[in-house]
Amino acid sequence: MTLLQHSPSKRAKKPTTRLSPLILGTPALVVQHTPCTLDLSILPPELACRLFHTMLHESRDWQRNKWWLFDRVVESPHRTSFYTRRSSNQAEDENMQQAAQYWYNGRRTEPPAAFLPAMEEACMHIERVVNREMRKRKRFPLEWGGEPGTQEETGSGEKILWRANVAAANCYEGAKESVGFHSDQLTYLGPYATIASLSLGTSRTFRLREVVPTDERETRSARTYDIPLPHNSLIIMHASTQETFKHSVPPQSVIDLFHPPFPPPPDLSAPDEREQRSTASPSNCRINMTFRFYRPDFRAQTTPRCNCGAPCILRPDMKNRYREPSQTSGHGEGSNHVTLDQGTGHTLRKNMVDKYWWTCYAGAQNDGKGCGFWKVMDVVAEGRGPFVGSVPRSSS
Secondary structure, three states: OOOOOOOOOOOOOOOOOOOOOEEOOOHHHHHHHOOEEEEOOOOOHHHHHHHHHHHHHHHHHOEOOEEEEOOEEEEOOOEEEEEEOOOOOHHHHHHHHHHHOOOEOOEOOOOOEEOOHHHHHHHHHHHHHHHHHHHHOOOOOOOEOOEEOOHHHHOOOOEEOOOOOEEEEEEEEOOOOOEEEEOOOOOOOOOOOOEEEEEEEOOEEEEEEEOOOHHHOOOOOOOEEEEEEOOOEEEEEOOOHHHHEEEEEOOOOOOOOEOOOOOOOHHHOOHHHOOOOOOOOOEOEEEEEEEEOOOHHHOHHHOOEOOOOOEOEEEEOOOOEEOOOOOOOOOOOOOOOOEEOOOOOOEEOOOEEOOEEEEOOHHHOOOOOOOOOEEEOOOOOOOOOOEOOOOOHHHO
8 A cells, every 4th residue: 555645855834823913002113013104193283173174075076986806897985086286397287287197096087186275284294204204214225316405495405305296185984984905006106105194083093914025925924003093193104115015994893983173164164154163073084195205207208108008007026025135134034923123123024126017007997908018117218216326236
């Protein structure tokens, strides 16, 4: 009788342990476990409440976007819209208008609205904090190199590293409205983008989950991180977040109503309500505004087009990443845990992307049919930059 045995040259795969979600309830925990930072009180209270009332009023006209997924049309489980910041540069404004037409799932949309006055006020605070946080961090070679700032803008004449020139706005009404796991497209943001996400109104959970590199899948599992985002909080998804994580806003069983501490501005109330409403009604809505920087070197006119004639989208190769040469190695390697920095105790991941590629996305709006076009991004041939550092060989 012959006994069949496993070949001694092949090891049986050791199952990885499924990790339970970890709640990151403080800014320190967010920094320790993710490439993000959290500010729990970013705007002056009156401005935060005024912006909430303004955007809640605006959200009555926002839409639920639709797109093709495989062979059926799906609809976003929340309302959304898009805004661009006007400037004194006509060419830049035209570029923002053109880029914003394809901001959601490759679908051509109506021209976006301009930033409202309350949004402009908020940007003054948000830009200052984002640039300050970016200067504290080690930057990636393919990040934008920045431009000279004025004394008024920076206080010291330093370079401006990031500007909020567009914003995607979302309204999540009630506990069940949500958005599934995704990473943000980098088409106009470029590699290693920084995105500032402002939460107003009802507190909701922001969920992050790492995409584990292919060569680590047999040794560790992805961990989910839940970050509660209360009213007037700002989470900054720093460079490498879109390359290493997907994020979502999951449905919840219950939520707490938001009680605005200030009434709506008079211009948002009907004349007969202005004297009666000294307080604001409770709300079950969360307004989320993700402020983004559309890089000048990734302007819409330079976006490759696929064989369908539609603009391509830019995606990172999330599954094939490598660790920065300067990162500490050895502590935790080969286990179900990522490496820890021995100096800070912060998590170290493979956060360097080998390739980005331009790919057809027409299928999202073309009865689910695309042309299959894709090509690797070549930042030198495409004339991108200036960059923070030298261009990696794989990107040229």
